[in-house]
Amino acid sequence: MNNDIYVVIEHLRGQVADISYIMLAAARDLAQVTGGEVVGVLLGQDVKALADNLAADKVLYGEDAALAEFTSDAYQLALAGLISENEPRAVFFGSTTIGTDVAGVLSARLDLPLVSSCLKIADGVIVSQICGGKIMAESGLADTTTFITVIPGGYKPEEGQGGPPEVTPVSVTVADLKVALKKYIEPEVADVDITKEDVLIAIGRGIQTEDNIELAEELGELLGGAVCASRPIVDQGWLPTARMVGKSGQIVKPKLYLALGISGAPEHAEGMVEAENIIAINIDPGAPIFDVAKYGAEVDLFDLIDPLIEALEEAR
Ligand SMILES: Cc1cc2nc3c(=O)[nH]c(=O)nc-3n(C[C@H](O)[C@H](O)[C@H](O)COP(=O)(O)OP(=O)(O)OC[C@H]3O[C@@H](n4cnc5c(N)ncnc54)[C@H](O)[C@@H]3O)c2cc1C
Structure with a gap:
């Protein structure tokens, strides 16, 4: 296991989600304690340019046609390979529909621990807001690669913006997928936006x-x-x-x-x-x-x- 902190970059339809920048800021705080680098993990197709504004020390870029649209299935396969091979100290996911979907299954699949709802990293301690925000729980990193899902509120997105970082292409194995995106369903048209x-x-x-x-x-x-x-x-x-x-x-x-x-x-x-x-x-x-x-x-x-x-x- 190395001391690097991986951040799974969340993006949809050509836009990096704010939670990705928030995770990078949290990862920076943790990396200062572990002594490793902040490594963005960007998956997709033709999205390399999305790395330009990420405040990471480097970005691992996994490209595949099967990653052109997000599916939990494809992300799990791509990330399982990368994480098993490189054994980072921790991996951040957004506490979002996308992030929790991937992190939960990967945690079970790879038998790695998951700390959920992290608001802040304070001197290496993971501070989570749980039970609908009523309880603040503190945890540390486990002896193995630790997964952490991050909620917004502890860091501003601007704190995770910067770059451009060095981008390293990595090969990802994404085969035998069971789920495919058929179409996007746009939200109902509102009377007020x-x-x-x-x-x-x-x-x-x-x-x-x-x-x-x-x-x-x-x-x-x-x-x-x-x-x-x-x-x-x-x-x-x-x-x-x-x-x-x-x-x-x-x-x-x-x-x-x-x-x-x-x-x-x-x-x-x-x-x-x-x-x-x-x-x-x-x-x-x-x-x-x-x-x-x-x-x-x-x-x-x-x-x-x-x-x-x-x-x-x-x-x-
Ligand atoms: C997967 C998932 C997704 C979710 N997505 C969303 C989402 O997108 N948006 C969302 O909002 N929630 C979402 N929720 C639900 C969320 O967890 C909370 O249950 C919800 O936000 C609580 O709504 P609330 O604050 O209105 O109600 P409550 O938590 O019941 O809070 C009501 C508040 O009103 C206060 N209050 C009561 N009477 C008065 C009064 N007379 N004057 C002043 N204050 C008073 C109480 O003290 C209390 O704090 C989601 C939950 C899950 C599991």
Whole structure:
């Protein structure tokens, strides 16, 4: 085993995902402790140029027609070969649909340990945010290559941008695939594109009833923004899927994200942590939303909304 830290670069349709840069920043912190290099692992076809902006010491580039579109099957095969052969100290994956899919199966297939939901590397300690963000767990590297899935929030994407690094082509074995991508299904066309809004009023389970959404809409109108939501609100059919923020929804970066009654679970935070100003309103002082918020008030949202609406109306 060597001391290098591998980062599996996540990209889709010609774009490097922000989580890849976040992982590179985390990997740099870990590499400083292990004394190894930060090595990006870029898989795909005709995507070598995506390495240009990666803050890695070097990039291993595995090209194959079967990797032209992401499938977990193809990534697992390509990575299993590379990891078994090179035995890096650790391998970072995004705690995303793509990353968790690959990391979980590879961990079982190669019998290597997996630390999930890493937020930060602190002096070589892996700090994970688990149980919906309510518990911070600390772990160290195992004696074997250790897999780590990374959630956003601990590092800014800009910290993992840089380069261009040296790119080394590597041969990957990808054969007998059982899964193939047939087509991309575009998300439903939305009445409002929440990814383009500067102001978002985000509601969570704390809003309590469907009728109360009206209050958030009123606030949105006064602040010149739109209403978006956490997953439970969408799951109940109170708002369309296109309004959902997070892992299974949209990634938003508004100037203002006013979170009303949202706990701030990692799956939600993943979609909003890059907002310029996050204001959290929650009755629970331990709610993880306060960890990512710039401003917060430990208050009942129903005690706040009416006076806020009145104040905004007066200010008009
Ligand atoms: C694979 C997977 C994918 C997921 N994808 C997503 C996703 O894309 N987006 C997403 O949002 N979630 C997603 N989730 C769900 C996620 O884990 C959380 O369960 C969800 O985000 C919680 O939503 P919430 O914060 O609205 O509800 P809760 O966690 O129930 O939080 C409600 C909050 O409201 C506060 N509250 C209650 N009443 C009041 C009041 N009167 N005033 C002020 N505060 C109040 C409470 O203190 C609490 O913090 C996913 C989960 C999984 C497993």
